[in-house]
Amino acid sequence: MAERNFRVWRGDADGGEFVNYKVEMEPGMVVLDAIHRIQTHQANDLAVRWNCKAGKCGSCSCEVNGKPKLSCMTRVNDYAPEETITVQPLKTFPIVKDLVTDVSWNYEQKAKIQPLQPRPREADGTHRMQQEDVDRIQEFRKCIECFLCQDVCHVLRNQDRKDAFVGPRFMIHLAQLEMHPLDTADRIPAIKNEYGSGLCNITRCCTDVCPEHIGITDNAIIPLKERVVDRYYDPVMMIWRAITGAGAK
Amino acid sequence: MLEVKELQRVDHDVLIIGAGGAGLRAAIECGMAGLSTGVICKSLLGKAHTVMAEGGMAAAMGNADARDNWKIHFRDTMRGGKFLNDWRMAEHHAKEAPARVHELEDWGAVFDRTKEGLISQRNFGGHRYPRLAHVGDRTGLELIRTLQDRAVHQPNLKVHMECTVLDLIKDGDRIAGAVCYWRQTGRFVLFTAKAVILATGGGGKSWSITSNSWECTGDGYALAYEAGAELVDMEFTQFHPTGMVWPPSVKGTLVTEGVRGEGGILLNKDGDRFMFKYVPEKFAKETADTVEEAQRWLDGDKNARRPPELLTRDVVARSINAEVKAGRGSPHGGVFLDIAARRSPEYIKKKLPSMYHQFKELAELDITKDPMEVGPTCHYFMGGVKVDPDSQMSRVPGLFAAGEVSGGMHGANRLGGNSLSDLIVFGKLAGDGAVAYCKATATPKLDEEQVLTSVRRATAILNRETGENPYLIHEDLQKSMQDNVGIIRTKVELETALTDLEALGARAAKVKAHGTSQYNAGWHEAIDLRAMLIVSEAVTRGALLREESRGGHTRDDFAGERDEWVKVNVVSRKGADGKMEMESVVRPPGPPELVAIANATLEELEGKQNG
Numbered sequence: 001m002a003e004r005n006f007r008v009w010r011g012d013a014d015g016g017e018f019v020n021y022k023v024e025m026e027p028g029m030v031v032l033d034a035i036h037r038i039q040t041h042q043a044n045d046l047a048v049r050w051n052c053k054a055g056k057c058g059s060c061s062c063e064v065n066g067k068p069k070l071s072c073m074t075r076v077n078d079y080a081p082e083e084t085i086t087v088q089p090l091k092t093f094p095i096v097k098d099l100v101t102d103v104s105w106n107y108e109q110k111a112k113i114q115p116l117q118p119r120p121r122e123a124d125g126t127h128r129m130q131q132e133d134v135d136r137i138q139e140f141r142k143c144i145e146c147f148l149c150q151d152v153c154h155v156l157r158n159q160d161r162k163d164a165f166v167g168p169r170f171m172i173h174l175a176q177l178e179m180h181p182l183d184t185a186d187r188i189p190a191i192k193n194e195y196g197s198g199l200c201n202i203t204r205c206c207t208d209v210c211p212e213h214i215g216i217t218d219n220a221i222i223p224l225k226e227r228v229v230d231r232y233y234d235p236v237m238m239i240w241r242a243i244t245g246a247g248a249k
Numbered sequence: 250m251l252e253v254k255e256l257q258r259v260d261h262d263v264l265i266i267g268a269g270g271a272g273l274r275a276a277i278e279c280g281m282a283g284l285s286t287g288v289i290c291k292s293l294l295g296k297a298h299t300v301m302a303e304g305g306m307a308a309a310m311g312n313a314d315a316r317d318n319w320k321i322h323f324r325d326t327m328r329g330g331k332f333l334n335d336w337r338m339a340e341h342h343a344k345e346a347p348a349r350v351h352e353l354e355d356w357g358a359v360f361d362r363t364k365e366g367l368i369s370q371r372n373f374g375g376h377r378y379p380r381l382a383h384v385g386d387r388t389g390l391e392l393i394r395t396l397q398d399r400a401v402h403q404p405n406l407k408v409h410m411e412c413t414v415l416d417l418i419k420d421g422d423r424i425a426g427a428v429c430y431w432r433q434t435g436r437f438v439l440f441t442a443k444a445v446i447l448a449t450g451g452g453g454k455s456w457s458i459t460s461n462s463w464e465c466t467g468d469g470y471a472l473a474y475e476a477g478a479e480l481v482d483m484e485f486t487q488f489h490p491t492g493m494v495w496p497p498s499v500k501g502t503l504v505t506e507g508v509r510g511e512g513g514i515l516l517n518k519d520g521d522r523f524m525f526k527y528v529p530e531k532f533a534k535e536t537a538d539t540v541e542e543a544q545r546w547l548d549g550d551k552n553a554r555r556p557p558e559l560l561t562r563d564v565v566a567r568s569i570n571a572e573v574k575a576g577r578g579s580p581h582g583g584v585f586l587d588i589a590a591r592r593s594p595e596y597i598k599k600k601l602p603s604m605y606h607q608f609k610e611l612a613e614l615d616i617t618k619d620p621m622e623v624g625p626t627c628h629y630f631m632g633g634v635k636v637d638p639d640s641q642m643s644r645v646p647g648l649f650a651a652g653e654v655s656g657g658m659h660g661a662n663r664l665g666g667n668s669l670s671d672l673i674v675f676g677k678l679a680g681d682g683a684v685a686y687c688k689a690t691a692t693p694k695l696d697e698e699q700v701l702t703s704v705r706r707a708t709a710i711l712n713r714e715t716g717e718n719p720y721l722i723h724e725d726l727q728k729s730m731q732d733n734v735g736i737i738r739t740k741v742e743l744e745t746a747l748t749d750l751e752a753l754g755a756r757a758a759k760v761k762a763h764g765t766s767q768y769n770a771g772w773h774e775a776i777d778l779r780a781m782l783i784v785s786e787a788v789t790r791g792a793l794l795r796e797e798s799r800g801g802h803t804r805d806d807f808a809g810e811r812d813e814w815v816k817v818n819v820v821s822r823k824g825a826d827g828k829m830e831m832e833s834v835v836r837p838p839g840p841p842e843l844v845a846i847a848n849a850t851l852e853e854l855e856g857k858q859n860g
Contacts, residue, residue, distance in 0.1 A: 026498070028496020033498045039720065040724075041720075053502065056603060107293075110398065110401055128366035130362060137359055144300075180359070182354075
């Protein structure tokens with residue numbers, strides 16, 4: 001089969017440039033296959049993360065022609081034959097080398113969030129939960145932590161407010177904890193004060209790029225924002241608290 | 250001149266190599282016991298190959314069928330493993346899996362539910378009853394994320410990401426630590442530890458058609474072998490019956506057994522449901538012999554026997570291989586796997602969502618409308634590091650193994666769903682074993698010469714002037730193993746493989762990596778070659794020695810199971826001359842109470858009274 005042109009960003013934290021490669025094609029190839037061919041035959045030291053090559057691990061995130069993508073699930077024939085395919089690292093995170101970025105900030109956010117605090121098991125040693133009560137959190141738990149949503153989030157990418165907002169990935173993590181039928185903890189104050197729920201302005205870019213098609217904005221972020229509003233800004237509750245002296249945290 | 254004191258040094262009580270299900274579960278156990286625990290992993294946390302597990306984890310909770318109990322799970326495991334399993338390990342596994350699964354729920358896992366609100370359990374090959382706790386077809390993701398989230402909040406536990414082991418370090422006979430490098434910087438780091446737990450997974454990357462990721466280069470087998478441990482029954486390699494066969498870029502990618510568990514059937518190009526022809530005598534009594542009975546089973550008739558598509562993986566893989574060889578295969582050299590004709594599109598999307606997306610996006614095929622094309626793919630090593638069945642320690646003091654890298658539990662063939670449960674059962678037991686060992690052990694001394702030798706060997710790959718491309722050596726290795734040490738083996742082919750391996754070893758000794766040591770994929774590939782070559786040799790020599798066909802090892806020149814071979818394990822170890830030494834070691838007899846369970850009829854074991 002024919003060759004195709006690829007432009008791949010090569011470099012490290014000190015700088016770099018796009019390098020052109022011609023790659024031999026075969027049927028059904030994805031962008032990651034092309035990167036591997038370049039690695040095997042033209043640039044052994046090309047740095048790229050990948051693992052499962054089936055869209056299940058979220059390692060091979062990059063930007064293909066400017067769009068955040070899993071390179072293992074992006075088919076080459078989605079692009080016109082004469083089109084050059086440009087592959088570059090995620091923009092929101094610091095470059096390590098070539099297509100590899102330093103995503104450790106994401107791991108730090110996870111560590112900050114209070115984990116599940118389950119109610120005690122029932123007398124027979126089990127937990128009983130109905131399927132319809134777990135359907136919505138199972139959606140959030142499909143997340144493969146590819147961080148494409150973090151990459152595209154304006155608050156993180158354009159405003160660089162990593163100090164104030166945990167990003168969509170961790171908003172859905174918080175949502176699955178808050179909506180977990182077994183959970184007894186209260187993370188609403190932290191969602192407002194530490195995790196920055198108010199900074200998201202609901203442009204839904206995160207939802208658009210999610211390879212797992214999770215309704216990040218509508219099903220997780222907006223409900224969390226509503227819970228924060230109910231707690232802190234509901235006028236009826238404000239009056240109630242003024243009368244009873246019960247303060248919001 | 251490099252000096253050890255210039256190297257970064259990290260001290261732990263226990264060092265766990267690998268952050269899949271077994272490694273993380275072991276680490277949590279060590280952390281809870283108060284030991285300083287380090288976990289190193291080649292990838293980012295949460296990306297280990299466990300994430301690819303789809304169908305579920307087997308545990309006889311009896312939620313879907315109250316007749317189930319640990320004894321029947323144990324019996325199924327022994328029969329599936331062709332009675333070569335370590336009896337005690339299979340007992341631990343069947344008994345302890347339910348508690349490990351329940352514990353995951355306390356840690357945040359959200360399994361699919363039954364109508365009563367309990368953990369739902371699905372059917373799988375070789376399991377008498379619906380037994381696999383699952384989350385659609387992404388159970389591995391649920392397992393790894395649950396353990397990962399627990400681990401990052403576990404006091405005393407530190408995860409060191411994108412770090413690869415070069416060599417284990419010993420103080421005399423016992424373990425003292427490991428020399429590693431950071432992938433991101435290429436810098437070396439020395440970890441000291443009283444105990445090391447290997448949880449490195451399998452070695453499928455020595456074959457060209459495999460479901461395994463780049464990480465599965467068999468590092469743990471090689472590290473254990475070099476450190477003086479023994480490997481057991483390495484010839485038993487599981488070829489999963491259903492990998493994708495088209496397009497070429499995804500050849501080998503796993504198609505979950507859950508497709509068949511949910512009712513999917515296998516067809517050849519003539520539309521024959523061929524598995525009815527391949528039912529082994531031992532399983533005939535418990536397998537449906539007509540399409541009509543198999544249909545009743547799917548419709549929920551508890552008196553109907555299981556369809557032949559749910560026979561054990563070794564049987565199904567060989568049957569597919571035979572159909573293709575007989576010219577009855579699908580256009581791209583596999584057979585058809587059909588779920589579309591069996592279940593509604595809504596049901597398929599609910600129960601097999603990632604299969605739906607995988608085929609839609611990678612093969613442009615809608616599995617709710619059309620049959621898939623599938624064929625065998627190298628998937629799992631039953632063999633591995635020989636360990637004590639209770640402590641999980643190898644014969645090297647302080648060196649433990651758990652999960653796929655450890656041997657014995659699965660005998661000659663692993664049942665689907667028994668791997669995820671293996672990870673959490675034996676991860677915990679290895680953690681317990683390491684905790685007990687550390688408490689009774691003084692801090693080992695560090696032999697600087699071992700550290701320097703290891704570092705020099707790694708830097709030589711970068712420093713030599715010229716040398717071969719590591720990727721091309723890897724490709725040739727994969728081709729030889731695929732051609733010569735595949736599903737069906739012969740003496741001639743195995744000997745060809747050994748000759749090839751020797752030549753590949755000589756080439757690998759002169760491999761060259763260009764560029765600097767910072768995140769240099771070619772250098773990483775070059776370093777990984779050693780482990781892949783050791784693993785390939787152990788599998789090949791084991792396959793040559795074992796003159797019978799059993800489970801995941803089929804010899805065309807020695808058909809059928811031979812009684813004399815169930816009595817021995819094939820052991821490989823590094824000899825005094827540095828060459829691989831092979832031995833058939835007589836197995837101790839099984840404990841009588843366990844032998845009785847394995848040979849009992851189902852009727853004798855069914856029901857809660859036996860729980």
